[in-house]
Amino acid sequence: MKTPIILNFDNSVGHIAGALNIDLSAYQEQIRFGCAKRAYQQLADYLTPNLPTNNLGTVLMGSGDYHHLSLFLIERLAKDYSAKNPIQVVVFDNHPDNMRFPFGIHCGSWVSHVAKLPFVHHVHVMGISSGDIGAAHAWENRLLPLYRNKLSYWILNRPVNWPKYVGLMKAFHCFDSADELISAFIAQQDKMALPTYLSIDKDVLSEEIIKTNWDQGQLQTYHLIDTIAALGSHIIGSDITGELSSYHYKTAWKRLLSSLDGQVEIPANKLAKWQAEQHQLNLDLLQLLNE
Template identity: 60%
Template sequence: MTLPVILNFDQSVGEINDAKTIDFTQWQDVIRFGCNEKNFQKFKMQLQQSLPENYGTVLMGSGDYHHISLLLIEQLAKQYSADNPIEVIIFDNHPDNMRYLFGVHCGSWVSYVASLPFVSHVHVLGITSNDIGLWHFWENRWSPLFHKKLTYWSLDVNVSWAKKIGLNQAFRHFDSPDDLITQFLSEQYRNTKPIYLSIDKDVLSEEVIHTNWDQGKLQTYHLLDTISSIKPRIIGSDITGELSIWQPKSWFKRLLSSLDKQPEISLENLNGWQQEQYQLNLILLNALKA
């Protein structure tokens, strides 16, 4: 059995039995939210040296670290190729395919994944963010959408405009989370490609969990039903979306963080909400366990 790994940037995951914890707290301010390409490559080398040869689901802390999924997926280049490709399935309330001019950002990493030769397609499930609405479309990276490498599966956001520019297959809209998951799993039924699964818990409703970001509409059973259906094909996975309080040292990251309007978290709520997160992690890890 491959054991889970905790990349401990922000001390938000807590202790999990049998998990290997790697201390990356010294990287928190450098990597969190976004970083330049030079620092990202430096961290990549550190990560490669620190990961065990075989490991299970990786937990990374706050969704501010979701761009680390790119590095974990890149590791799979050793086993897969354009002739033997994988698909990447991401649960996220945001597309994570936005333009970022200063390196790699937790909201920009998906386009890099879509460009990997051994990744045939990327699906982002559960988006309710206006990042994919008409007034923010220019902020998205268009190439993977027009080249049919990326599909947004969305709720509660108007994407009807996409049909007018030939992107109706890339922008899928559904009336309910049940409809979205049912349709996705129906289309995956005969697919045999291996899958890398990435879960950002901000895709879940605030009725289920609280995260650092604005949240979607899915329930826990939507994640569990999907995992159950695709589990034989999962060759790697990660979980992010933990709750943590962070004050950036650099004025630039403070500015960017303020522009994204992350919700304020009171110390009074922090411990209780982190405990809810912890329990959900145990449920997800059990579902993903090989």
């Protein structure tokens, strides 16, 4: 068994036997939601000597507000892979995470940075049903990785027409059902076997399955399980995010950005129950990923 890692910013990840728990609470205000590149690098410099160099298991990062730390975890693979020996990155997320963010890097922009890495052949963002890929938000999406065939959106129940007017339909895979989306992706994977980094933001799942801080998608748990099984031994690294946690920012600009993204308060009387459901799902996924 590989050793799971908890990047503990917000105490939202429950106890996991045998996991390495790294206390990062001092970085919560600085890193949560988004941060300057300098702050990101400071955290990376701190984490690098504190992570195992071998047998690294799935990394749990807490709230989806920390999803941009996936970039750091993927960057670490540069020592083992190259443009001639590349990997692919598969991201389950209700949002493209390829949006413009001029202040550094944040949880909705990190995919564009991953797509720039020379050893990353392609990034697949799976299960998007949010309005972030609609025409009203088209200008916010970074188009260059889509044009360069470094990034694909796998979209569910969200009609998207604007890409055909700018020559990008090849990067947009649209489906009417989650079963069709997952089946098409697995069929594509059968034709190409690349080492795969898998990142799971649980906001891709239906609210009937789990509750997260963000607006949620339509996938079921078995869609994640089927994909993990199909990728199998090709998975060379993974992370899980999307836990429930509340935080009140000290800085006004983060309070503003968070409010603009529509994050809502978590009902206090529901938090313990929802976190218990989150915890059980984490254990189920870890059993599959860290075998």
